[in-house]
Amino acid sequence: MTERLKGISGSMFAGKTEILLKDIARAEYAGKIVQVFKPIIDNRWGTFSSIKSHSGGEHEAIAIQNSLEILDHLRPDTYLIAIDEIQFFDSSIIDVITFLLEQDIRVTFAGLSLDFRGEPFGSMPELLALCDQIERPTAICNQKVDGHICGEEATRTQRLINGKPANYHDPIVLIGAEQEYQxxxxxxxxxxxxxxxxxKKN
Ligand SMILES: [Zn+2]
Known part of the structure; x- marks a missing residue:
């Protein structure tokens, strides 16, 4: 049985979308209707889009501007709603998911738990608190220490601007700068x- 609400949370490159794709495939294999959503970050491709894992998996998805649009697209026979990059959605996503669960629809989401500053991202804290099950995949830290790869579990997303660690106060959108995430x-x-x-100590 699929959990009612499942969260997949971690840093970038941890394989979150890969797990989401597996859960989608499992439900579809069982003949269930799955609808996949993601926020519009890059809208060159219009509403019909897809989610992709770093290892090459892919599934079609509906790209939406705000979370309430999930309800506009909702099919009456949907068994599972899968949402990728959920940290970018507005706070109404909590109400949308609560509504879906009340309709007996299962929801699985993937998202970044922390932003590049190492602080909780968007509605992730509340979403994770509501989950029946959470998977927390990690990447591997490949920073060099004395000529060796660190190899510890990577739970953070490092933002680099022109090759240097981004400052806490740097804006999220920087025109003309070269950005990279690790x-x-x-x-x-x-x-x-x-x-x-x-x-503060008393
Ligand atoms: Zn490390």
Whole structure:
């Protein structure tokens, strides 16, 4: 039996979409109707789009601007709603998912748990709290330490701008800068000017 609400959470390159694709394939193999959604980040391809894993898997998906559009596209016979990159959706996604679960529709989502600053991303904390099951895949940190690959579990997403760690205050969209993302362990996740924890002693 599929869990009612399942979350797949982790850093970039952890294989989240791959797990989502497997869950979709399993439901479709059992003859169930699955609808796949993702936020519009790049709308050159219009509404009809797809989700892709780094290892080459792919499934068609509906790209939408805001989370309520899921309900506009909802088919009466849908068994599972799969949502990729859910961290980019507005906060109404919580109500949309609660509504779907009440209609006895299963929901599986994949998303980045933390942003490049190492802080909880969008509605992910609330979404994960509501899950019946959570998978937390990790990537491998490939930073070099004394000539060796670190090899620790990478749970963070390092943002690099022109080859250097992005500053805490750098805007998400930077025109003309070369950007790159890497998966890193907490030790090798560098965020210049990140505020220290605010702990006041009485
Ligand atoms: Zn590391």
């Amino acid at each position: 998966a890193r362990c907490p030790n090798h996740h560098i965020v210049p000017d990140k505020p220290k924890p605010n702990i």
